[in-house]
Amino acid sequence: MTIQFNEKSMEIEIVKILKERGLPVVKQEVRMNNKIVDLVGYTVTPDNELVPQVVVEIKLQPTMSAQKQLMSYAEIFQTPYALLVTPDRTIWFETDTFLPIENPTFKTEKIFVEDLQEIERTFHVLLDAFRGDMPPQNSWLIILQGLLTRSYLQKNESLEQWHEMDQNKFYDLLETTIYQHYGIDQYVEKQIIGERNFKHFIWKLGEIPATHPLYGQLMINLIERNNFHGEYLTSPTVRELFAGIINSLNLNSLSVLDMGVGYGSIAHSLINSNLNIKKLTAIELNKSTANYFKMLSVISGHKNTHTISGDALEPNNSLNTLYDVVVVDPPFGKVQKMKDEYFRYSVTNKGKRKFLETSELFLERATEMVLPGGYVVALVTESFLFSETAQITRSLLKERMIVEAIISLPPHTLKPYTGIKVNLLVLRRKTSNKEKADNLFLANCESVEQFSEAVEGYKNWKNGGYS
Known part of the structure; x- marks a missing residue:
């Protein structure tokens, strides 16, 4: 094999060789005991454990000192094989004897690594690699x-x-086939990167499964940790609180509506934690964000989601059924411009109210979209619970719903x-106008660490115990 000596360029060629020999995972610049080896090739066990099989060093010449260095790395990583690569040679060694051997082949029990920490590491390795090619806020998209x-x-x-992709093939396939196939109605945003980085991208993504139930959540974690697009996210503790409360309802084969899904922070948590969800309908005003949620659902293998790009508050938005559970995580703030279509809502007082929180419109709409006996789980501001201006909305909720729980956050x-103080409401749609509340679950969480206690308390309360 003849390769012009450029260590970084040679890495890509060596990775290709290692994978052809049967090693599904190859890591670069692996550190152990203050030593850094150029490449390590791994097989994968059924338990997703990575087993190192070969250490690789890339050198200009196959000198004795290079071989000694390689031998020491093999001892540290306890690999059965070692590989010394120069621009014109690849020399395999069996580490028991450190004698040169013919090219070995490897048997792996899994062809992808499915360990969540390893998948997250893969994402972060790619983010680091892309830093010189694009703004950080764009790197998650590729x-x-x-x-x-x-x-x-x-x-x-x-x-x-x-593994045959180049950038032209990659973006052509997205543009001509994939977006259309999945109903993603937007142009393909192209993030052009260096040729070596693109090959590295193909290499690293090729080591993890094509789909995984937690991909959506892992990608959202990636966006959160890098402070991208926070307006379409829900904090991790809150999404887990929503999931915990909804799972406590013990509903079977339920349908869920998320009225402002964003990237799907709450939706993905719900689907991954509740096998009883037969269908989750997600509506999002921002078209691009709705498409990103759809993409995240596809890569997660979530076939029970339906995405609508539109205004949840408008009557003609394809919401033509009622749901067992409606999730309300609204944009907080005052309604800036009252549309004529909103005047039909009672909480607007026929458009006469000058000060109206967006969440109030969402709450009234939610009461229209939930089945009798079904639930609305909603975040509301502290001021909503006590302000005189929101009295009309509280009265409407009292008329249509049973307030089961108020959890102060x-x-x-x-x-x-945002720094707004909020509460979580659990509301049950009345099955008759005469239905009255027997009692109410109240919880005051002084820290996010107490959210799990609130969930357990509500669950106990639902089962007839005391919180």
Whole structure:
């Protein structure tokens, strides 16, 4: 093999060789005992454990000192093989004797690594690699597009085409086929990166499954940790609180409506924690964000989601059924411009109210979309519970719903997205106008660490115990 000596360029070629020999995972610049080896190749056990099989060093010449260094690395990593690579040679060694051998082949029990920590590491390795090619807030998108492409190829039993991709093929396939196939109605945002980085991107994504139930949540975690697009996210503690409360309802084969899904922070948590959800309908005003939620659902293999791009408050928005559970995580603030379509809502007082929180419109709409006996789980501001201006909305809720729970959340709950103090309401749609509340579950969480206690308390209360 003849390769012009450039260590970074040679890495890509060596990775290709290692994978052809049967090693599904190859890591670069692996550190152990203050030593850094150029490459390590791994097999994967059924328990997703990575087993190191070969250490690789890339050198200009196969000198004795290079071989000694390679031998010491093999001892540290306890690999059965070592590989010394120069521009014109690849020399395999069996580490028991450290004698040169013919090219070995490897048997792995799994061809992808499915360990969540390893998948997250893969995402972060790619983010770091992209830093010189694009703004950080754009780098998550190419990872999402890559996973979407792999999902499509797997569905069409052509995943082997992934390793043949160049950037032109990649974006052409997205533009001409994949977006159309999945009903993603927007132009393909192209993030052009260096050729080596693109090959590295193909290499690393090729080591993880084409779809995974937690991809959506892992991608949202990635967006959160890098402070991208916070207006379409819900803080991790709040989404887990929503999921915990809704799971406590013990509903079977339920339908869920998320009235402002964003990227799906709450929706993905719900689907991953509740096998009883037969269908989750997600509506989002921002068209691009709705499409991103759809992409995240595809790469997660969530086939029970339906995405609508539109205004949840407008009557003609394809919401033509009622739901067992309606999730309300609204944009907070005053209604800036009252549309004529909103005047039909009682809480607007026929458009006469000058000060109206957006969440009030969402709450009234939610009461229209929930089945009798079904639930609305909603975040509301502290001022909503006590202000005189919101009395009309509280009266409407009292008329249509049973208030089962009010859980007060600490002021910092929604940071860094907003500092507004909020409460979680659990409302049950009356089955008759005569239905009255017997009692009420109240909880005051002074810290987010107490959210799990609130969930357990509500669950106990629902089962007839005391919180």
